[in-house]
Amino acid sequence: MRIYITGHRNPDMDSVTSAYAYSVLKNRxxxxxxxxxxxxxxxxxxxxxxxxxxxxxxxxxLKDVRPRVSEV
Numbered sequence: 001m002r003i004y005i006t007g008h009r010n011p012d013m014d015s016v017t018s019a020y021a022y023s024v025l026k027n028r029x030x031x032x033x034x035x036x037x038x039x040x041x042x043x044x045x046x047x048x049x050x051x052x053x054x055x056x057x058x059x060x061x062l063k064d065v066r067p068r069v070s071e072v
Contacts, residue, residue: 001032001033002034003033003036004035004037004062005019005023005026005037005038006037006038006039006040006062007040008040009041011040011041011042011044011047012044013044016051016058017047017050020059022035023035023036023059036059037059037060038060039058039059039062040062041061043061
């Protein structure tokens, strides 16, 4: 099962890095599921620079996280 990990709607550095780090931890602890970090808004320039300096790709931006009938 794919599980999305996110911070708040207007992501700042702590929100994005927390979602990323928690997804890495959960993927190492639970191989039965896939934990995917996501952002609910665009990353600010500081967050983009931080991820780039580490050579890590920013989490995917999800515009809408509401469940759909086909997913239930």
